[in-house]
Amino acid sequence: MSEMMRSRARRAHPFPLVAAATGGRPERRPVWFMRQAGRSLPEYRAIRADHGMLESCFDPELVCEITMQPVRRHDVDAAILFSDIVVPLKAAGIDLDIVAGTGPVIADPVRTAGDVANLPRLDDHSVGAIANAIGLLLDELPDRTALIGFAGAPFTLASYLIEGGPSRHYERTKALMYGDPDTWHALMGRLADITITFLRVQLEAGVDAVQLFDSWAGMLSLADYQTFVAPHSARVFAEIADHDVPRIHFGVGTGELLGAMADAGADVIGVDWRVPLHEAVRRVGPGKAVQGNLDPTLLFAGPEVVEREVRRVVADGDRAVRAGATGHIMNLGHGVLPGTDPEVLTRAVELIHSL
Template sequence: MNAKPFNDRFLRACLRHPVDRTPVWFMRQAGRYQPEYRKLRERYSLLEICQLPELCAEVTLLPVRQLGVDAAILFADIMLPLGPMGVRFQIEGGLGPVVETPIRQAQEIERLRPLEPEEDLPSILEAIQLLREELEVPLIGFAGAPFTLASYLIEGGPSRAFSQTKAFMYREPALWDRLLEKLTTAVTRFLKAQARAGAHALQIFDSWVGCLSPSDYRAYVLPHMRQLFAELQDLGVPLIHFGVGTGGLLALMQEAGGDAIGIDWRVHLDQAWQGLGYRTAIQGNLDPAVLLGPWELVEQRALEVLERASGRPGHIFNLGHGVLPQTPPDHLRRLVELVRERSPIFIADFSSREAAP
């Protein structure tokens, strides 16, 4: 197992161990809301940053230094493993990943090459090693979940209805399973390599799986996610399972695996956690758009999240999705301070209630 970092609140919370205050970090905490990042992007594309280990490490470190968050998340993109597998894509500003030739047939699936992370993505693994030397908080590695990666491969880019993905899934179930098998193997290898390089925890982003019904998730996704988490279980690092719009899928996501479930703002945290029987940690779930409002609203909504978590061991404060580009950096700094100052009160209240006869 990796050496324990100095500030291990985040890791303890992932395992539902008691902490003195609620750990806080943000998805996309390195990004376009930062003037320093915008300046870098004038010279480098996102993919170029990922190919330069020192620069990738520096971008990852920026929010840790500026915001005082309790965890760093590797600066990368969920599409990275697909390039070495033979997928040509671009990340277009304001749109996201765009795949040159969407998958439609069996031979296109069979042409996907096996991923060899140490050979194919050495810059990412080197960045992790550099970060381990610098960080005093845990480093989170990550990857996209097989369904979300498959949706990009089939749709050719972001989608609202995911109609092409669903049609492929329904009409070609054997090919769908073959595609997800290949992606599951690639994601597993990539995450294992990140853990070997020094990542303290791993998050699986299933950003678009919320488009599915519970029945479809169970039939077309759950078997592959079970396999993925089973393969990662022995790594000795906490595993976070995150999805967007997955209020109706949380029990199935828990069944698939993970030490913590990440939720968005469309569900009440207390109800979601109770529905999971408090058997996993929970991460979330402030609406990122709230940070575009006045500070008084941010404070009110953040305290509501802490109140719903009620100080129970296992809560990691985060947003329900990534930081928006228009977010005032000072709101994030003040939010970290607020969670740091106020969460011990909720934790103390929970402890006294538990200790009461």
């Protein structure tokens, strides 16, 4: 069966996540967790003992297996494609590696107009392994479990390329942004091209939703976000709008940016734990779904605390819907932490589905 036929067959079934994202009535409150594919699972660590991160991301069988592990274990309502935000950069030919304990490290940082001009473009055939992995997943996923594709937003990709790796203060990124706005926008345009190509490959392979991670946008003021970032994220969302799937937008520490992030064109706004969901709706405005927003560290606080806080977030999600959100997708306010007990996640999903 072709990827398109598989995708159409799956979409004949009601996905709770898609219903919540689009104003429908899901049969149960959908829940999934960022960084659920890996991190805390012993079966994931067993695979990674013999395979590097980037190797795993470009192996369709490994991508399928790792993506499926939390679905089998937790009964979450969505699988998110196992990958990394720098995968399309690597596929395009940028010299980088993911270093254990550090994160992505760029061999030749991008800091001048010449560096931007020399950036390669992403050919969709270079991420054919990801499309193949999606085909395998569509055959294996339960009928009512949505598959989420994802990509890093241009700003977050730019921050890695400019800094050469993770950063605490993003001084080089901001220096280029403020000091040479023409080069900045040229870089963001090239990265938007890469992001669009990567997302379109996933969409054409049959994912049921996509999430754009702007992980580090929270370092910016609202004015800077609107000037230097929002137009490029908006272009990404506009270029994939012809695929009729929910588009999710998420960043960390973005409470002051939620309205502007919503204006960029997503259908669902991810909210971290710093802003209550009903307050997020006030900032975003009606007509969007919200996703979130349990603090990941609360999963270490014991069963009574986890139950109390899950119930609080669920109730807050209901308040958000009454305030104008089209739906609520339960999630964490950021990713699963590596030391999280998987049983805690499983019990949390059971509780969420019972409420």
